[in-house]
Amino acid sequence: MKYTTQMDAAKKGIVTDEMKIVAKKENMAEKDLLELIAEGKVVIPANKNHKSLNPEGVGEGLKTKINVNLGISQDCCNIEKELEKVKLAIEMKTDAIMDLSNYGKTELLRKDVIGMSTAMIGTVPMYDAIGFNNKQLKDLTVDDFFRVVEKHGQDGVDFVTIHAGLNRETARVIKENPRLTSIVSRGGSLLFAWMELNKEENPFYEHYDRLLDICEKYDITISLGDACRPGCIEDATDAVQIKELITLGELTKRAWKRNVQVMIEGPGHMALNEIKANMLLEKKLCHGAPFYVLGPLVTDVAPGYDHITAAIGGAIAASSGADFLCYVTPAEHLRLPSIEDMKEGIIAFRIAAHAGDIAKGIKGARNWDNAMSKARADLDWEAMFSLAIDSEKARKYRAESSPEHQDTCTMCGKMCSARTMKKILNNEELNI
């Protein structure tokens, strides 16, 4: 192999097979893509051991990608059910799947997921650290933390969330300046607890080079986690969040020196008017590294509808520069999502990503909309169904409520504006 990672290849001017595929998908010149990867502005998360991967790029100028979370937990540990979710998520065109399993036979599930997935796979090794090492949180050693990352790398994980930015200094600020919801990152809270219980520095921060060794070896993309992301709109854009982001920017540069690919994770919960500034801050403080955001949720009051509160924020984030959206389902804040919840979340986030792509001027993004609009003006129902983001639901809705005039729908019947305009502009008899 003449290169270690995609970034190393890009810096050496080598166009990898993965770059060729991504350039084609993005309708982009290979040399332009290569330059963006060399600069760290685009990543192709592609672990050398993930053989079934159909690679995707994430970053500047590329289509906004979406991620689906799944995995087993102590309360819901049905492996078959999670594998069913994987299949459906891929059918529904998700670009990435994070296996967030934190209990039981995580290795079995992870290997199955990676083996069957054409989508890139991410994990949070911290979730698995307790189970994998079979120890209490407090008793984990520094070696234990890295052992689990190494294992995930061997298994073929394409990107790992690592909360390396939560150092002792940031932990001190969190304690001295209480927030409404403190730390809401699961991995972040576990690391914080470990640091408090052991009076130690965050091992991923202190021994960051060990992490880079592993990531370079397998070409794992580091997704630098935001342990201090706001858990409510009130805590958004506060000093702790931005302080951690500055640290993530420093860690990004260190990774790039080792040719390790990096994404940055972002909020969270945030008032609508703060989103654009947050996208700018990430791009500046993290030197153009791709931004991977969760939501953001633009209000805290709608459990049961957080796919909507988050799609609003996600669309605005994508239009303002976010590159990768982690989906949120209606089950957020309430329970582990069901298959139906997952489906609702994927559609909401495909909408958000696409709306963002239209707004940020991704080439050809509007073609889909324009084809639909032409079908609408023509009252061509079959074309509308086949173009719909969820053909099945669109068909079902119309079938359940049948109009007298077959060219119209039961909303307006013969008062249909498309029908009226079509007839009047073609000098046909109107009969209203």
Added chain:
Amino acid sequence: MKYTTQMDAAKKGIVTDEMKIVAKKENMAEKDLLELIAEGKVVIPANKNHKSLNPEGVGEGLKTKINVNLGISQDCCNIEKELEKVKLAIEMKTDAIMDLSNYGKTELLRKDVIGMSTAMIGTVPMYDAIGFNNKQLKDLTVDDFFRVVEKHGQDGVDFVTIHAGLNRETARVIKENPRLTSIVSRGGSLLFAWMELNKEENPFYEHYDRLLDICEKYDITISLGDACRPGCIEDATDAVQIKELITLGELTKRAWKRNVQVMIEGPGHMALNEIKANMLLEKKLCHGAPFYVLGPLVTDVAPGYDHITAAIGGAIAASSGADFLCYVTPAEHLRLPSIEDMKEGIIAFRIAAHAGDIAKGIKGARNWDNAMSKARADLDWEAMFSLAIDSEKARKYRAESSPEHQDTCTMCGKMCSARTMKKILNNEELNI
């Protein structure tokens, strides 16, 4: 009576009962509200014959309001079902209901709706013109158009949509510069057809003063309809749309001279990055009149999910100055909405309006969110349920998936970040 309309009263310095109620609801000084009404920046749609009304204000500095559409059509003419929708819509805290009935016994339904509704009621008299006058569209006379408006006024309608801005000149531009989806406004397309068939000017434009006479008499607020609103993102912010908006601005000033209250209706379908500019344009071209928008839908490809595409646009619109959002349901573009569709639409738009209110800094808007966030940090599930925008759904979701540790949920179980942080910051035993 010492005044004709709320605007007339405001100009005379009279604080009406309606103003007192609205000022209290908005947590605003009566004199500030009075000034905004006198300037036309706020309206209180309150027909003198709508006795059951609990008035709301719409406009600058006030909470964003939402409207629910319902009504019977040729294909769906079950009056009982529509009355059931009215009840539920009011329970679900809609601020306004538009009865868009266009077939059959519209008068009976309208009177029932007005009689039972504490929410303001709007109609589009054009939809009712054919049925009320019992004529074919082509045969309607100028008197017929105004007769139906007068009737709606007598019945107690608080605001009427009138597409007075679609004049012959604008119709010519539409014909000579074809759009992807031409005119998609139902009332606009009917008026366009009438104008084409009769080679006449739009009666509401040509005889606008007759309209003002009727509106002044009952204190009906005119909602100046945007016949040329874009029906797809490709047609948005085009010359025809903006040309009509300029005309609406002229008509606004004429109404204000007669002390008739005015709102302006707006798009429609629109790429996310165009929304803010459109809000500015309306406020400038229409001299600060309240803006009432439908959506806007930020992509055309998601029939079955247009409550989401429209909530994204609606939230951005509200945050950028829109005052009043017309809801969109999952049934949009497919059928007349069911009760379930209506419910989904209302929640999506209450979310959009509230997210907008937080962003535009409406006093106290965040209190609701902060109470929820505190309940989350405390793991106080009962408080979370009672604060949720839809308590029933939140409860149901949690009840369907029960965690081992009752303070957590099945998403994270004992790995719950709120639980971890609470225990570690209180020096309680963690046991993970």
